[in-house]
Structures are given as C-alpha cells and as structure tokens.
Amino acid sequence: MIMQKIINIHFFKKINIPFFFTVFLSLLSLTSCSAQSKKNEQLEGKWYINLTHKDIGQARTIIEFNTDSNSFVAHSRRNADKDILGSWTSFLGRTFTKSLKNGSLLNIEKGIYEVKNDTLHLAGILVTPMGNFNLEGHIVNNELYATLRNKSRGHLGTISGNRNVPNLPLENYKQLFENAVSLTETKIFNKEILQSKEWKAFTKEMRVNVPKLQDDLEMVFAFFYRAEELPFSHFALMKSFEMNEGKESKQQKSYLTLEEKSHNTAYLKITSFSGTATEVDSVFNIIKQKNYQNLIVDLRNNSGGSVEAGMAFATNIIDKETFGGVFLTQKWFNNHKELPTPNDYDKLSHFTQANYDLIIEGIHQTEGLCLKIIPKEQVYKGKLYVLINRKTASTCEPIVYELKKQNRAVIIGETTAGAMLNGEMFDLDNGFKMFIPTADYYTSDGFKIDQNGVKPNIESKSDQALDRAMNYLDN
Incomplete structure (x- = not known):
C-alpha cells in the first residue's frame, strides 16, 4: 500500500500539469455537449402540473422531467416527505416503501417518449403513495396531457400542465388550514370530539407542518396522513373536480356484475353503492327469476356510496321489517349527554x-x-354468502352487520374498514372543499361501527375469500 502511494506521487510529479488540465477540460466539454445533445428540450425541465385522481380530487404541483435520448424520469419536490412526515417517519417511509423515492410524492419511472411531427408521445409508470399507475399522454404546443390507469380499477385520473411555473408556495396553506378547522368546528356531528387528545395532536402537528408545504399535493397528503390518527372517519381536504371518463362515464358505468357459477349458484360483485336503486332492483329481478339457491355477494374493496343503492340492496335480501341503525346529529349531542338506547329508536x-x-x-x-x-x-330467499375485506366500508358496513346479526348470511373475509358515518362536502377557499362527518352512526343494537369495523363469520385472506365461499358450498 505504501509503495503504491509512492508510485502515485511519483507519477503526478512527472505529469505535465497544464497539458493534463487542457486535455481534462476538453474531455469534460465533449462529455457535456454529448449529454446535452441527448436531452429533449420539449420535455426537459419543470412543469406546472394539475393532477386529478378519484381518491384525492384535484391537486396542483410542480414536476421536473429529466430526459435522455428516448427515455425520461420525473419527480415532484425532493424531500417533501420530511416536511410532511418528519425526519424519522420519512426515513422509515423511504426505507420500507418504494413510493417516496428521494422524498418526492410523485415519481415517474420507466418513462419513454417518441416525437412524431409536432407531437411528443410519452408513457411511463407514475409512482405515488396511493399506488402505481400507467401513464400515457402527449405534449403539443407546450401543453402536457396524460391519463392514469391501473388494471384493477381502470381510468383513475389525469395529469395536465404547461411551462408557466408559478412562484411557491402556490397557496396560503396556513390560512387554508385555519379556515378548515373553523369549518369543522361548525359542522362536525359532535363538538366534544374536538376536545380529544387526537384532535389536539392533529391540529398541533399540522400547524407545525403547514408553513413548510409548497403545493396542493403536499397539503392534501399532509392532511390525509395526519387525519388517519383521528377517532373518526369521513374527514378530508380536497379540490373537487369533474372527471371526463369518456366511455366510462357515470351514466354508462355499471357497479354490479352478475355471473352464474352453476345452475344453483350466482356470483354478484358490487364495486360501489354509487349506482341507483333501479340498477340494484334490475339485477335482483334476474336473480329471483333464475331461482338461484346460493348467492355470493362480493363487497371486497367496495368503499360505500349513497344510501339509495344500499337501501335497495337491503330491501331485496332482508325479509322482515328491521331497524338498520340510527344517525345521530349535532343537534342530538348538543341536547343529550347519553346515547339513545335501542328502545328509544321508535321515538x-x-x-x-x-x-x-x-x-x-x-x-x-x-x-x-x-x-x-x-x-x-318478493325478496331473495336463498342462501347468502357475503365477501368482505379491510376496504369494505361505509354504506356496506351496516348491511353486513345486520345480515350477520340476523344470521341471514355467512360473512367471509377480513374485518371491514370501520368507516361508517354520514359525511358531507362543504366549500372552503379557492376551490378547496372539506369532507366532514355530520352524523354519527350506531347499529340497531347500539354498536358503533366507525373505528371498529364488522368481523366476519369465517376469517380469510381477501384474495382467498371467494374460494372459501365456493368450498363452503361444496361442503
């Protein structure tokens, strides 16, 4: 090792230093020119992006693209996770997940592009804390547009943008949060819950984080992350939007799929209760006409919807008048210290x-x-099997609970989400909206589903629940 150091020193003593630096700078210049020639100026650099997504609404952010000869990568602000999660949690997030590369909330990986005439076509994978999505789009006249899809849910959103990058932060997020707190205090179903240690921790941590946030995406994600620790669901900050889904428009989309497994058994998958009572009744008319002895209803990953489709479903499978539970509003909690008993429901x-x-x-x-x-x-009177998992939520949960309580169905899968309240959307500032729980919910025998969920009769991993149901039929 010592001899090697001596040789190295001897070499540098003999070298022509001015000549060495001339050659080195020439090579550096050539390398730089070569690298620049590979970049695509139509895509390279920062873009002002508007992200729309079914799960978060709409959010503005800045994405920086880095290009090569026919490929690219891109990312939103580096180290944003530290301003949202704190240093320790962000370290864990980067260590154990692949969705926060370099602390960016959005990363585009495996990007490729092709220029045809005046249009640049691009595709890649958008990596986010919400999951990964196939991205496909184009750039024309410095305007970017791309769609977001995945195999299981289809069209989920878009990104669009231009080169007119504004100054940061994009909004006065500190004032926005204070207005969100004030609105919550006015609308929430029970003001006493805002005296809880969880609510106080939420507001304290948000007030520390909010001044560091730079764009809508960071604000929405920070709110969502901190709100996860609150003792109630149906609470979110977002910008609403109208998504243009083309062929998958709400008018044309069906949330129910009926499949015959055998002449005795039908499988009904309900992806959401966002449809209509007419749609539900139509499917059950077919089920009754076919006189299936067994009906498997799949509510896995069904996050709920409106009471319209939910009530229609319940009236087709429950054969006696039943109290489905009670919503308690702020008026109740302002006037009463105790919850009503099931005997009070008639009043x-x-x-x-x-x-x-x-x-x-x-x-x-x-x-x-x-x-x-x-x-x-006429209700369906055959044997009923209901599949659930941790993403079965909201409107689904009272129905599952009542079916289990009455022994009307065999419930198979995982404990449900425990997210059952009545939530409503309220306007905030500059296009932002708040989703706030305005009524608490208790079952017919006084059980609180929110934060607890409904347990199955037969526990099973989500992806094995249908097989378990089919095996149960065979036995």
Whole structure:
C-alpha cells in the first residue's frame, strides 16, 4: 500500500500539469455537449402540473422531467416527505416503501417518449403513495396531457400542465388550514370530539407542518396522513373536480356484475353503492327469476356510496321489517349527554326510502334519524354468502352487520374498514372543499361501527375469500 502511494506521487510529479488540465477540460466539454445533445428540450425541465385522481380530487404541483435520448424520469419536490412526515417517519417511509423515492410524492419511472411531427408521445409508470399507475399522454404546443390507469380499477385520473411555473408556495396553506378547522368546528356531528387528545395532536402537528408545504399535493397528503390518527372517519381536504371518463362515464358505468357459477349458484360483485336503486332492483329481478339457491355477494374493496343503492340492496335480501341503525346529529349531542338506547329508536324520525336527498334533509333537521328497512314484496330467499375485506366500508358496513346479526348470511373475509358515518362536502377557499362527518352512526343494537369495523363469520385472506365461499358450498 505504501509503495503504491509512492508510485502515485511519483507519477503526478512527472505529469505535465497544464497539458493534463487542457486535455481534462476538453474531455469534460465533449462529455457535456454529448449529454446535452441527448436531452429533449420539449420535455426537459419543470412543469406546472394539475393532477386529478378519484381518491384525492384535484391537486396542483410542480414536476421536473429529466430526459435522455428516448427515455425520461420525473419527480415532484425532493424531500417533501420530511416536511410532511418528519425526519424519522420519512426515513422509515423511504426505507420500507418504494413510493417516496428521494422524498418526492410523485415519481415517474420507466418513462419513454417518441416525437412524431409536432407531437411528443410519452408513457411511463407514475409512482405515488396511493399506488402505481400507467401513464400515457402527449405534449403539443407546450401543453402536457396524460391519463392514469391501473388494471384493477381502470381510468383513475389525469395529469395536465404547461411551462408557466408559478412562484411557491402556490397557496396560503396556513390560512387554508385555519379556515378548515373553523369549518369543522361548525359542522362536525359532535363538538366534544374536538376536545380529544387526537384532535389536539392533529391540529398541533399540522400547524407545525403547514408553513413548510409548497403545493396542493403536499397539503392534501399532509392532511390525509395526519387525519388517519383521528377517532373518526369521513374527514378530508380536497379540490373537487369533474372527471371526463369518456366511455366510462357515470351514466354508462355499471357497479354490479352478475355471473352464474352453476345452475344453483350466482356470483354478484358490487364495486360501489354509487349506482341507483333501479340498477340494484334490475339485477335482483334476474336473480329471483333464475331461482338461484346460493348467492355470493362480493363487497371486497367496495368503499360505500349513497344510501339509495344500499337501501335497495337491503330491501331485496332482508325479509322482515328491521331497524338498520340510527344517525345521530349535532343537534342530538348538543341536547343529550347519553346515547339513545335501542328502545328509544321508535321515538326518533324514521327513514325508509332509497333517496339520498331525503336522508340528508332528515339529518339536517332532526336530532336523530333511524333507518328502517321495509322488504320488497318478493325478496331473495336463498342462501347468502357475503365477501368482505379491510376496504369494505361505509354504506356496506351496516348491511353486513345486520345480515350477520340476523344470521341471514355467512360473512367471509377480513374485518371491514370501520368507516361508517354520514359525511358531507362543504366549500372552503379557492376551490378547496372539506369532507366532514355530520352524523354519527350506531347499529340497531347500539354498536358503533366507525373505528371498529364488522368481523366476519369465517376469517380469510381477501384474495382467498371467494374460494372459501365456493368450498363452503361444496361442503
């Protein structure tokens, strides 16, 4: 080792230093020119991006593209995770997940591009904390547009943008958060919950983080992350938007798929209760006409929807008048210290119709609103099996609970999400909106589903639940 150092020193003593630096700088210049020639100026650099996504709404951010001869990568602000999560949590996030590379909330990987005429076509994989999405789009006249898709859910959103990058931060997020707190204090179902240690921790941590945030994406993600620790669900900050889904428009999209497994068994997958009562009734008319002895209803990954489709579903499978639980509003909690007992439900206003507008009207006007299920003249009377998992939420959960309680169905899978409240959207500032829980919910026997969930009769991993149901039939 010592001899090697001596040789190295001897070499540098003999070298012509001015000549060496001339050659070195020439090579550096050639390398630099070569690297620059590979970059695509139509894509290279920073873009002002508007992201729309079904799960978060709309959010503005800045994405920087780095190009090569026919490929690219891109990222939003580096180290944003530290300003949102803190140093330790961001370290863990980077260590154990692949979604926060270099602390960016958005990364585009495996990007490729091709220039045809005046249009640059691009494709890649958008990596986010919400998951990975196939990105495909184009740039024309310095305007970027791309769609976001994945195999399981199809079209999920878009990104669009231009070169007019504004100054940061994009918004006064400190004031936005204070307005969000004030609105929550006015609208939430029970003001006493804002005295909890979880709420105080949430507001304290957000007030530390918010001044560091630079764009809408960081603000929405920070709010979502901190709100996860609150003792209630249906609470979010977002910018709403109208998504143009083309052929997958809401009018054309079906949330129910019926498949015959055998002449005795049907499989009904309900991806959401965002459809209509008419759609639900139509499917059950087919099920009744076919006289299936077994019906498997798949509610896995169904995050809920409106009461309209949910009530229609319940009235087709429950064969006796049933209290479906009670919504308690701020008026109740302002006037009562105790929860109502199941014996008090008869004294409350009853709701029996599959109509979202009417139930919201009732929640705004009454202390409590009791759901009452009145069966159809003809209901499905065969054996019922319901598949659930950790993403089965909201409207699904009271139905699953009541089916289990009445022994009307065999529930198979994982404990549900525990996210059952009535939530409503309210306007905030500059296009931002708040989703706030305006009514608490308790089952017909007084159980609180929110934060607890509904346990299955037969525990199973989500991806094995259908097989377990089919095996249960065979036995």
